Amino acid sequence: MPRQVDHDARRREVAEVAARLIAQVGVERVTVRELAKAAGYSTAIVSHYFADKRQLLLFTYQAAAQAAQARVDAVLERAPDDLIGTIEALLPLDDARHRDWQVWLSFWGMAIGDPEFAAEQRGRVLGTRRRIEEVLRAMAANGKLAKDADFDLIARELLTLVNGLAVQAGFDPADWPAERQRGVLLQAMAPLTVRV
């Protein structure tokens, strides 16, 4: 019997290396050759595990999105109405989250003019907003938020803040330590949530 290789595990492994490289040099500068070298495989690895370089990149993008989602899930499992925890799970407050944002930022260059990537990006934003809305509803159910609050609008503002913070922190991490991100976030959230 031939040695069985866990196909999906290998795909994730390659995508992990890709994410590392993308965060370092940007998505457009990542060549299959460099990627293969960094991963310790031959150049044919992409054709082998992915139909295309494009598919590899898409997979890498989605993997980062799933990681973010998992972070949010971990928060909500403990407390389904932990809004601040949810938002913080999304912000680039540590290296892992910072790297995910680097990846997304880098992909945005591709997403301009690439309908499929743009759609992916739209979907990710929409999905995240839905999750935030759920948290808001949970808060309302727990009396932490007015039941007639405009959940959609609040969620939009919150996600707007997240994206805005991440963009600025992404290109100027020195100017945006975790505390400063939290400072802006809390200033903005204060009037939103204390409206029981």
Add this chain to the structure above:
Amino acid sequence: MPRQVDHDARRREVAEVAARLIAQVGVERVTVRELAKAAGYSTAIVSHYFADKRQLLLFTYQAAAQAAQARVDAVLERAPDDLIGTIEALLPLDDARHRDWQVWLSFWGMAIGDPEFAAEQRGRVLGTRRRIEEVLRAMAANGKLAKDADFDLIARELLTLVNGLAVQAGFDPADWPAERQRGVLLQAMAPLTVRV
């Protein structure tokens, strides 16, 4: 006597075409050939007016930034304390501003891993924040804002909102018509400014 050409005007002309293309297909997909064809020149035109393709792109980036700055200036000339006007001058509320943001979004892909473009981006953010702070100070001088408000923090929140809105509107303009952008903006600004 040879035909005289306004060098700077021609540079702006080429950069304008570049911006159009970038907004359409993304900065990495813009080739000199396509650019030349779209501009109605030969491929050598780029080398003629720019040292490099890279220099052309940098110039294009800066041109978009200057356009934004000019829009803000136009507002502040009329009313130096017009905060909402300033912010709206920055948001992708019409096609022109939307296109500028498409250009920046596209460049962010390059900025990851390209120190010079990243620095450019940082500079642009910093400059815009300074201008917002000035507006806040003018407001305070006119009694529209508490004199001891944390100008830096407020300016950071406002610019965070601008960037966050632009990112979302950039990839999903249908979901972010001007009114919705204003809606989020006003909801967020209300508690900030009405604190006389």
Add this chain to the structure above:
Amino acid sequence: MPRQVDHDARRREVAEVAARLIAQVGVERVTVRELAKAAGYSTAIVSHYFADKRQLLLFTYQAAAQAAQARVDAVLERAPDDLIGTIEALLPLDDARHRDWQVWLSFWGMAIGDPEFAAEQRGRVLGTRRRIEEVLRAMAANGKLAKDADFDLIARELLTLVNGLAVQAGFDPADWPAERQRGVLLQAMAPLTVRV
């Protein structure tokens, strides 16, 4: 298992084709495209086996130099004091040696203003002179040359003759058949060596 290729052999093969082309059209007229076509490969073959076109040319130059050295070695193995044999091994007396000189002549154009190629040329001249000096010392040891002869000066004169003959024969082979080259050589060598 992938097809295995002898990297160095392939490099020599490509360089051999390059030498042929250089001798025909001159080093500056050799394009990667022509070279690839003549070698029966695609243009990417050069980048595949050499970092650079420049590196390929350097390698080609050195290969010709090594061929000449090998010819001298073959002579000296049989008779370490065979001065005439050594000199004749260097002269363009047959097609193979003529072609090597064509290559060097062509490279001289590059060497002007290219420090690295100029240094390579200097090194080759110096190395050859050293070998001639060794032959002279062997002759002195065998009583074929005065022991107090000025080895350096004699070697310089001999190599001067070699270069001078090669230059003229290189551009006017019809006027410099082997016999005439030998004629000048022997006339010049007669007074040098018969001084026992």
Add this chain to the structure above:
Amino acid sequence: MPRQVDHDARRREVAEVAARLIAQVGVERVTVRELAKAAGYSTAIVSHYFADKRQLLLFTYQAAAQAAQARVDAVLERAPDDLIGTIEALLPLDDARHRDWQVWLSFWGMAIGDPEFAAEQRGRVLGTRRRIEEVLRAMAANGKLAKDADFDLIARELLTLVNGLAVQAGFDPADWPAERQRGVLLQAMAPLTVRV
């Protein structure tokens, strides 16, 4: 009446600049743009005064050859049998002659595979040899050389020495100061000329 420009003087002026550049960077690296800049003219100067870049280079080559010829003429006007003076007029013993040789060396790269330049080179060698033969005949007439000497062969050897010395001195001037060039030359000439 329009200002009359001395066409030939302008051609020589441009060629002089070209020679300077060629000696510095090699003939293949000289671009029309650089040449025009160095000469203080526009790029169209070549099309203006020469049919072609190629014609300009040919003219430059010939100008250097004429300069060498003029140097020999100056010697022979004083003493038509001054063999050593003639040879020294050809050797790169000072900067001016060194530069001429740099130009020729650089052109040799072009001459390989360029029949017209090769023919030019052949002609120059032949012409110089003829002049040396004349000097030898003058020596014979003055009793400084055996009347039945092989003028052709001696002239060939002498010109071989000249070319050989120039090649070596051209790439390694530090190793070939004037005195060393003369040393090799005199060692080689001694047996040739003292055969009255």
Add this chain to the structure above:
DNA sequence: CATGAATGAGGCTTCATTCAT
């Protein structure tokens, strides 16, 4: 399953030359 040799398309750039002025 995995390799690395080889490809061909395409990118940016440089350059001699032309042309209207």
Add this chain to the structure above:
DNA sequence: TATGAATGAAGCCTCATTCAT
């Protein structure tokens, strides 16, 4: 006579991909 803007051909190189092994 002289200019400099503009061209188009060509050069080198890089890269994702394919294919025999």
